[in-house]
Amino acid sequence: MIVAATQEILARHQAKILEDTGEQVYIYPSLEQIPQPIADKTEILITYGITLTKAEPQPLNLARFPKLCWIQILSAGLEGLPVSEIQKRGILVTNAAGVHGAPMSEFVVYCMLHFSKDMERYQQLKKEKRYDRTKLVGELEGLEVLIYGTGTIGQAVARMLTLFKVKVFGVNTTGRAVEPFIETYTLAQAARKLATADYVISLLPSTPKTRGFFSREYLARMKNEAVFISIGRGDVVDEQSLVEMLQQGRLKGAALDVFEREPLPPESPLWDCEHLILTPHMSAKSIYYIDRCVDIFIQNLLAFRSGGSMLNVVDFARGY
Known part of the structure; x- marks a missing residue:
C-alpha cells in the first residue's frame, strides 16, 4: 500500500x-x-x-x-x-x-539584480514620491560569483548565470571540475577566491562539516561591495555575525531564505536589517x-x- x-x-x-x-x-x-x-x-x-x-x-x-x-x-x-x-x-x-533547479536559479538572479540595479533605492524614492535619475546602477556582466555547492542545484544556478555573462566559480568537497563552472575549489581553497567574489552563494547542505561554516572570521574575508546569498541550509551561517556586518556596512547586502531556526522567531535581529532580502524558505517552491x-x-x-x-x-x- x-x-x-x-x-x-x-x-x-x-x-x-x-x-x-x-x-x-x-x-x-x-x-x-x-x-x-x-x-x-x-x-x-x-x-x-x-x-x-x-x-x-x-x-x-x-x-x-x-x-x-x-x-x-x-x-x-x-x-x-x-x-x-x-x-x-x-x-x-x-x-x-x-x-529545485529552476525556481532557485530564478531566485538567485532576482536577488542579484535587486542589488545590482539598486532596487532598494528606487523603492525608497517611490515612498518619497521623488523622481531622481542622478545615480547610475551596475550590471551583472563580468561579475565574479562563487557558489558553495556544485551539485544539481549549483549547476542549474551556474548555467543560468552564464547567460548573463557572469564569471561563475564553484566550491565542493574535493575541488573536482564540474561544468559549467570556470574553476572549482575545495572548501579550504575557496577562502582565497572569497576575497574577490562580487556575489557569494551558499547551497551547502547541513552536515557535521558544514554547520557554522560561514563563521564571523570566514565572512570577514568577503569584500565590502559583496553580496551574500544563502539558500542551502541555515545552520551553515553565523547569523549574528552577518547581522553585524550588514549594520556596519561591511557588506553591500545579503539575501537569506534559510535560517538557523525556522520559522524565524520574531525577536531575530534579521527582521530589522537593511539591505537584506528575507524570504521564508521559499526559494525552491513554486x-x-x-x-x-x-x-x-x-x-x-x-x-x-x-x-x-x-x-x-x-x-x-x-x-x-
Whole structure:
C-alpha cells in the first residue's frame, strides 16, 4: 500500500500516479491522521522528512508502520529524519533532489539584480514620491560569483548565470571540475577566491562539516561591495555575525531564505536589517514543485517494482 501524508499531493497527482503506474495512492493530511489499520499495511510512504520526528518519544510515528520499506521525501534535505531507526530497519529513502533547479536559479538572479540595479533605492524614492535619475546602477556582466555547492542545484544556478555573462566559480568537497563552472575549489581553497567574489552563494547542505561554516572570521574575508546569498541550509551561517556586518556596512547586502531556526522567531535581529532580502524558505517552491516531485516518484515507483535503478537514493554516510 502507498500512502501520502500531505495534502499537497492532490487528486490530480493521485490520478496521474494511477494512470502511469497502475497503483493507488491513499492521501491523508498528516502522519498522525493515518488510521492504524492503514499504517499497518503501508509499504511506501510519501511525506516531508520533518514529519517523521513530530511524535514523542521519537521516532514513535515511524514505528506505526511495521511494513514500511521505502520513504519518498518531498525535500532534498535530511534534517530531522530518524536516521538510526531508518538504517536499523533497512528502509530505503529517496529525496526530491533535482526539482529545485529552476525556481532557485530564478531566485538567485532576482536577488542579484535587486542589488545590482539598486532596487532598494528606487523603492525608497517611490515612498518619497521623488523622481531622481542622478545615480547610475551596475550590471551583472563580468561579475565574479562563487557558489558553495556544485551539485544539481549549483549547476542549474551556474548555467543560468552564464547567460548573463557572469564569471561563475564553484566550491565542493574535493575541488573536482564540474561544468559549467570556470574553476572549482575545495572548501579550504575557496577562502582565497572569497576575497574577490562580487556575489557569494551558499547551497551547502547541513552536515557535521558544514554547520557554522560561514563563521564571523570566514565572512570577514568577503569584500565590502559583496553580496551574500544563502539558500542551502541555515545552520551553515553565523547569523549574528552577518547581522553585524550588514549594520556596519561591511557588506553591500545579503539575501537569506534559510535560517538557523525556522520559522524565524520574531525577536531575530534579521527582521530589522537593511539591505537584506528575507524570504521564508521559499526559494525552491513554486506552483510546479509537487508536480516535479510526483514525476520523480512515478519514475522511482516503476523502477522499485521492476528492480531497476532509482533516482535520488539517499546516502546517509554522505548526508544527502
